[in-house]
Amino acid sequence: RGLIDRFRSLPMSRGALLAGRTLSDLVRNAFVVVIMLLVGIAVGFRFGDTTVIAALVGFALVLLFAYAFSWVSAVIGLSVHNAEAAQSAGFIWVFPLTFASSAFVPVSSMPGWLQAFAEHQPITVTIDATRALFLGGPVASTLAQSLAWCVGLLAIFVPWCISAYRRSTSS
Numbered sequence: 702r703g704l705i706d707r708f709r710s711l712p713m714s715r716g717a718l719l720a721g722r723t724l725s726d727l728v729r730n731a732f733v734v735v736i737m738l739l740v741g742i743a744v745g746f747r748f749g750d751t752t753v754i755a756a757l758v759g760f761a762l763v764l765l766f767a768y769a770f771s772w773v774s775a776v777i778g779l780s781v782h783n784a785e786a787a788q789s790a791g792f793i794w795v796f797p798l799t800f801a802s803s804a805f806v807p808v809s810s811m812p813g814w815l816q817a818f819a820e821h822q823p824i825t826v827t828i829d830a831t832r833a834l835f836l837g838g839p840v841a842s843t844l845a846q847s848l849a850w851c852v853g854l855l856a857i858f859v860p861w862c863i864s865a866y867r868r869s870t871s872s
Contacts, residue, residue, distance in 0.1 A: 722775065726767070730768075730771075731764055751836060751837045755835075765848075766851055773854060779866055826847045
């Protein structure tokens with residue numbers, strides 16, 4: 702009991718709760734990625750002309766991207782007033798990015814006005830980099846772009862999230 706009381710008296714950073722929450726999302730996402738890989742292999746997916754290191758970098762990239770997006774979701778969750786609004790707001794911004802990306806069709810098959818957006822948004826560059834890492838092919842440009850998106854999202858949304866959390870707990 703004395704040890705628990707000592708921990709309770711320690712000051713805790715406001716960011717620690719948010720970091721714990723987003724890290725738990727990362728662990729859950731890692732589990733989901735492993736399940737998806739196993740199901741993919743069961744239905745016929747095979748890594749292409751690539752290396753084990755490239756495949757591991759691909760998994761790390763997917764998890765980094767998911768981690769960055771979990772901070773975006775945390776900001777949204779702190780900005781709305783109830784769980785239903787958070788659920789809705791969490792999907793509204795992801796759907797256009799997903800469907801206007803190379804996830805389902807090649808960007809070159811999209812209307813011209815959409816191609817410019819689709820080629821330069823975070824989901825497309827991350828999907829393209831991951832495909833190249835898993836299947837082989839040129840990866841340097843899309844990997845660099847994806848990493849830049851991840852770092853940029855984290856640089857914007859981590860401080861924003863901490864600020865939103867401070868405002869919500871001080872009211």
